[in-house]
């Protein structure tokens with residue numbers, strides 16, 4: 450399997466190099482040259498597989514010759530052995546049509562663990578024998594940060610610099626990052642939004658002077674390996690609900706378009722999916738883009754679902770590339786226009802290509818709270834992000850079963866859940882002392898100079 454950049458100019462890479470590189474050298478994102486195909490028989494044969502075995506089946510075609518099947522199985526067993534539920538990502542039924550896919554049983558209580566536990570092990574595997582230190586730079590609106598830090602804290606030869614928007618993540622999310630005091634973990638609160646942080650991370654990769662000094666890598670979903678690991682749970686859930694004989698829909702609370710792009714990848718690989726329902730909060734650029742073709746970013750509005758307070762969705766570029774005819778040069782021009790004006794129109798091919806797979810919805814604060822109360826009446830306490838997905842799922846125009854991706858544990862957003870439902874969810878016992886732990890982080894202005902200066906003073910150069 451080889452990977453190509455969405456902007457057409459970067460070299461084709463294999464899985465190991467794509468995992469270590471993160472962003473492509475032309476500023477694009479890596480995608481597989483072709484989607485592996487699973488027949489109805491292949492999918493039916495997954496019916497009795499454990500999560501780990503499903504993961505091996507689904508991911509093996511993506512890793513090419515860089516990992517043997519036995520090595521991949523060993524890494525998956527290690528990564529998913531840290532989850533607190535035997536099924537790793539269990540399904541819970543809410544009513545005759547609605548299901549929750551619980552993705553929050555990993556160490557940091559969000560869906561990010563599913564991919565990042567594996568990515569941490571992949572880094573370790575691919576760096577064995579290398580003397581060049583790895584400098585991971587990442588941006589988080591709350592959940593990627595703690596999951597990535599958990600995956601690499603204390604690992605030899607790796608430093609992680611994680612940028613979060615100051616005051617715009619929940620207190621639990623912040624503390625999950627800033628109380629990890631391992632010397633290779635560097636948290637930075639920037640005085641700006643998640644979009645500012647994400648733009649800075651991309652600029653670091655594109656700045657030859659900076660990226661030439663360090664072996665940079667990414668833990669955000671710009672890194673293909675993140676999405677590859679997320680494809681697995683779409684197969685795992687759909688098979689349990691009758692695939693390939695029955696089509697299901699997935700409602701996905703969406704910010705950076707990574708999670709739902711993984712669902713799109715599953716559909717392209719042959720999984721029968723009725724609809725992928727993109728659910729946004731009031732930061733609704735993706736809903737506008739998919740429903741009208743208007744991809745224009747405004748100012749980010751802080752909400753009770755802070756991890757989705759995003760206006761510039763990295764992975765949307767992957768979709769535009771794939772449904773728009775895989776024309777790297779044309780997409781590079783389109784994206785350059787967007788980077789200058791923060792606005793663009795989807796082409797007809799992109800709009801109609803996307804419409805074959807996606808529906809979308811914008812969920813406001815009142816509908817989000819109502820969904821939390823409805824789930825509580827059905828016996829499930831859900832977090833604000835999941836509630837946005839569920840609100841969209843309940844009003845979606847689909848005929849089959851709908852699986853809402855439950856992307857975070859409710860206790861990560863205790864205040865918002867309590868406000869909506871009247872009761873406060875509690876953190877699992879292993880986080881009992883989270884509020885007593887010492888915190889460590891730097892606060893910096895949201896400028897490239899300030900952040901790269903801080904990193905350059907602490908990261909280990911290539912040598």
Ligand SMILES: Cc1ncc(COP(=O)(O)O)c(C=O)c1O
Pocket residue numbers: 559560591592593670702703704705706707708709756757834835856857
């Ligand atoms: C809890 C939660 N739900 C949903 C999302 C949105 O996922 P994505 O950015 O992959 O669209 C995020 C952030 O990524 C998140 O942390």
Ligand SMILES: N[C@@H](CCOP(=O)(O)O)C(=O)O
Pocket residue numbers: 588589590591592593594668669670671704705707756757763
């Ligand atoms: N919501 C995310 C934002 C970063 O998304 P990613 O999937 O690209 O890492 C977060 O919680 O940090």
